[in-house]
Amino acid sequence: MATAKSKPATSSTPAPSSASVYRSEHQRDVINRLKRIEGQVRGLIDMVEKGRPCEDVAQQMSAARKAMDKAFYRMMACSVMEAVSVSESEDVTMREVERSTRILEKYA
Template sequence: MKQEYKDAMLKRLARIEGQIRGIQKLIISSEDCEKTAQQMSAARKALDKASHEMLACMIEREIENKQPSDLSHSDMEKIKTLISKYS
């Protein structure tokens, strides 16, 4: 994984961790369920986005240094498997 992706992913995960800690505080303080659910939804969407970014990284690794015409059937099957498995 390239350092720039690693740094961005770690920042993203730290923000998500902060969101989760905030949700825990909402629950501890018996906040409104709708407010808590809203924050849970936001955290879930943020984690989905991070997951999609990681999937893009995996696909990029599979095709780096290849021209589109150089992608084999096996390469395409590997990419389809990654998408199916992780999205």
């Protein structure tokens, strides 16, 4: 019995651009940071429920707040880098950098 040769499977989706790979990597980084912060906040709840000293709780709150700030700045840096890497013109790049600057001024 003769068998038909099958063609190698080809993907109909184009290969991801370097910008989308970059974005995906940094989204994972930000998500991982947020998951760690989530664990810190759960630990804080446990500390308060167990009546831990105020200074201990304050120290952990400070650590969680700083971790949140770092996640925010990482997200903003990724936003700027992505805008620059996919920009079609200098004008578009400048608009995107300005947009990111306004976000930083408003929320940082």
